[in-house]
Amino acid sequence: MSPPPPLGRSRKRASHVFDAALDDAELVAARAALAQGRWTEVRELLAATGDDWDRRGHRCDVLAREPSTTAWIRDWRLAEPESADAAVLLAHAAVHRALRGKERSEKARTACREAAARVPADPTPWLALLLLERSLGHEEDVVRLFDEVRHRHPEHHHAHYLMLARLAERRPGAGQDPLHEVYDFATWAAEQVPAHSPLAVLPVVAHAERYRVLATAGSESHDPLASGHWSSRRARQVMKASFDWWLEWETPGGAPAGTAHPRAFVDLNFLAHATHCEGRSAEAAALFHRIGRYATEAPWSYPDRDPHEAYTAARAAALGTA
Structure with a gap:
C-alpha cells in the first residue's frame, strides 16, 4: 500500500x-448491541476490561460517541443504580453531547465528578473531563485534569495526546x-x-x-x-x-x-x-x-x-x- x-x-x-473503535472487535460488537438496546453486553465488556485503563478509556470514549448511548445507559442505571460502569459511561456520553452542543457543559462536568466519586482509582471519569476542557476549558483546568489522570495512570495514552494537542496551540504566531x-x-x-x-x-x-x-x-x-x-x-x-x-x-x-x-x-x-x-x-x-x-x-x-x-x-x- x-x-x-x-x-x-x-x-x-x-x-x-x-471507525474510532479501530480493531477492537469486542468493542464493535458491544456497540452494535447497545444500538439495539442490549446494554448487558456493554456491562460485560466493561467488566472484562477491568483496570486496563487505556483500553477502558478507549472503549468508554467510543461507546459514548453513539447518539443512542445516553438513553440506553439510563435504562441500565435504572436497572442497576449502583453500577459504577454505567455512571462512568453516562458521564462520557454527557461530555460528547456537550461537545456537540446537545448538553450543558456544567451538567456534563457534574456527571463526571459524580462518576469519579464512585471509583476514586479510575482515571476514566477524569479523562472525560479532560476531553471536555481540552475544547471548552481554561488552560489551568486542562493541566489540573491531566494531572488527575496521570496520578491514577501515569502512562495514559489518550490523556497525553489531548495534552499535547492543547499545548501545541499555545503561541501560534511563534512559528x-x-x-x-x-x-x-x-x-x-x-x-x-x-x-x-x-x-x-x-x-x-x-x-x-x-x-x-x-x-x-x-x-x-x-x-x-x-x-x-x-x-x-x-x-x-x-x-x-x-x-x-x-x-x-x-x-x-x-x-x-x-x-x-x-x-x-x-x-x-x-x-x-x-x-x-x-x-x-x-x-x-x-x-x-x-x-x-x-x-x-x-x-x-x-x-x-x-x-x-x-x-x-x-x-x-x-x-x-x-
Whole structure:
C-alpha cells in the first residue's frame, strides 16, 4: 500500500471511512448491541476490561460517541443504580453531547465528578473531563485534569495526546520555535515511561500537532512535503528515534506479551506520516500498509478528529478556496 497522496490531490470520499473503535472487535460488537438496546453486553465488556485503563478509556470514549448511548445507559442505571460502569459511561456520553452542543457543559462536568466519586482509582471519569476542557476549558483546568489522570495512570495514552494537542496551540504566531513548550512536554513525558511504552512516539506527535497549528495559522504550507517544518534537523532526529523504537517494538520479544495497545494505529499513523515527510518512502509504505484503512490524509488526523474534514479544510485552504 503506497502512502497517501499530497494534500493537493483528491481522493474518493469512501476511502475516508474511519471507525474510532479501530480493531477492537469486542468493542464493535458491544456497540452494535447497545444500538439495539442490549446494554448487558456493554456491562460485560466493561467488566472484562477491568483496570486496563487505556483500553477502558478507549472503549468508554467510543461507546459514548453513539447518539443512542445516553438513553440506553439510563435504562441500565435504572436497572442497576449502583453500577459504577454505567455512571462512568453516562458521564462520557454527557461530555460528547456537550461537545456537540446537545448538553450543558456544567451538567456534563457534574456527571463526571459524580462518576469519579464512585471509583476514586479510575482515571476514566477524569479523562472525560479532560476531553471536555481540552475544547471548552481554561488552560489551568486542562493541566489540573491531566494531572488527575496521570496520578491514577501515569502512562495514559489518550490523556497525553489531548495534552499535547492543547499545548501545541499555545503561541501560534511563534512559528517554528524549537523551544516551544509542546516539545519540552513531549520529551519529558517520553522520558518518564518504560522503554516499551507507546508514549515513546510523543515527540513525533508533538511535531505533528505543532505543524497542524502552524498550517492553520498560515505560517506553514498545508502540503507537509513542501513544509520546512518536516525537514529540520530536530524533526529528523525525532523521527529516527521514534522509528527505531517502533522497529524494536515490532521485533519478536521487543514488546512484553499481551501489551498490544488499543490505540496503536494512532501512533502508527503519526509515525507513518512523519516518515513519509522525511522521504523514507519504502519505510512509510510499510507503516501505511500496517495501518490499512485507518491511515489518514493529514499528519495530525487521528480518531479525535474526522480525517476527511481535516483533509478537506486543509486542501481548501491550500488552494485558496477556504
